[in-house]
Amino acid sequence: MPCPFLKEGRARYCHAAPVRKLILDGPGVAGGGRCASPDYLKCDLVGKDETRQNRCPHLEEIRVQYCGVSSVTKLVPFSDSQISSCMSNSYRYCDSYLTLARPHASSATASLQYAPNHLWLDVEESGLCHVGLDGFLADVAGSIDGVTFVTLRGTHCPALALTIHGVEWPITFPNPMMIQKVNTRVRSDPTRLAADPYGAGWLFEGWELPGRTRTGLVAGEQAAAWQAEERERLASEIHELQPVACDGGAPVRGVAQLLPRQNLVCVLQHFFSKRDWTVEE
């Protein structure tokens, strides 16, 4: 599904000019000006021996797409835009979109796949994928003070370190992908990680490696059962470690902020290190 802010229109350009500059046609814009009238013969780019026509033969018109909410209108020819993230569900990770969608945090979609250390993977039909932290990790942390990206580009298992209540914790997505960029905004504003883990807090963007990137992940009902079991397991662990950090039997949001360092490291080790599944696959 394309972004609701994606617009379509017609633009024109001169293919005799050394640089292709697209000009959007629309209300209040003269449709072609001199180029669309016999006056085009006065243009320096037109050969003096060219036959007179009603409009310049070098004037081209094409369909374009552009973002209706960006402060800078960048026109993208329709033929080039098919792989743009504006054309797929990946618009959910675009900052312009998120700025307008706030204050609502994004929710987990049914298409997400999960790794056992509470990272999610979202793969588009085109193979474009995103990785982030799941809501369980966000709830445990309450707030995250910093993030360091260990892998920035190339074919790797996406890896980073989170700083939670003074503890720096490494966390690695178990499968490789071709990373093309990381969300640098979470470096300057790590509060996005726990506040909107499925939207503004995304971490890595890249391309799926067929047969590798999704290996061993769970989705749908299986993921829901696992998440419920993880919440029960956390409740029982916190109940033993720090009973005051529970409210009605369930750990409070941000329980990590209430744990002494040694107990926090235990929780991080038991839930967010590289490990196997705790439910039957």
Ligand code: SF4
């Ligand atoms: S740039 Fe962002 S807000 Fe604009 S159309 Fe694309 S995805 Fe939507």
